[in-house]
Amino acid sequence: MAHPARNAAPSDILNSSRTFFATTKTSMGKRLLQSERNAELLIDTLRSLVAEHRFKLHDFVIMPDHIHLLIEVDSDMTIEKAMQLIKGRFSHRLSHEFGYRGEVWQRGFTEVQVMNQKNFEAHRTYIAENPIKAGLAATAEEYPFCFCSLARKKMDHAGST
Numbered sequence: 044m045a046h047p048a049r050n051a052a053p054s055d056i057l058n059s060s061r062t063f064f065a066t067t068k069t070s071m072g073k074r075l076l077q078s079e080r081n082a083e084l085l086i087d088t089l090r091s092l093v094a095e096h097r098f099k100l101h102d103f104v105i106m107p108d109h110i111h112l113l114i115e116v117d118s119d120m121t122i123e124k125a126m127q128l129i130k131g132r133f134s135h136r137l138s139h140e141f142g143y144r145g146e147v148w149q150r151g152f153t154e155v156q157v158m159n160q161k162n163f164e165a166h167r168t169y170i171a172e173n174p175i176k177a178g179l180a181a182t183a184e185e186y187p188f189c190f191c192s193l194a195r196k197k198m199d200h201a202g203s204t
Contacts, residue, residue, distance in 0.1 A: 077107035
């Protein structure tokens with residue numbers, strides 16, 4: 044009897060970190076994230092969680108009513124817990140810092156585990172093209188609420204100092 048082919052590289056079998064493409068939407072599709080203030084609060088929330096070593100963030104885009112993340116969690120963290128931290132901390136900050144009293148996020152989220160570099164790059168391309176397809180920017184770098192734009196700003200700032 045033939046054995047099924049193994050898709051995982053031997054080095055990945057013992058790797059305790061997992062990368063996911065995750066998406067979550069705002070409650071009832073409200074465009075809560077279209078304001079610069081709210082989008083920047085979400086970016087700050089993501090930065091603080093990364094700085095606390097809760098997870099690694101490889102890429103993201105904040106759209107007016109949803110977010111896409113390329114997020115890596117280690118063996119001490121589940122994707123469910125990482126998403127709970129992001130959504131909970133942002134909701135808490137939006138309420139306490141800006142007085143928002145409504146429901147922020149829809150229940151749950153979707154995720155797909157990224158299994159190889161080709162898949163990783165496909166999700167990264169999807170994230171970069173999302174604001175372009177939505178008519179919010181002509182290029183990924185032009186859209187202010189994404190990893191690509193923030194990385195460019197950081198490089199520009201570093202070059203000018």
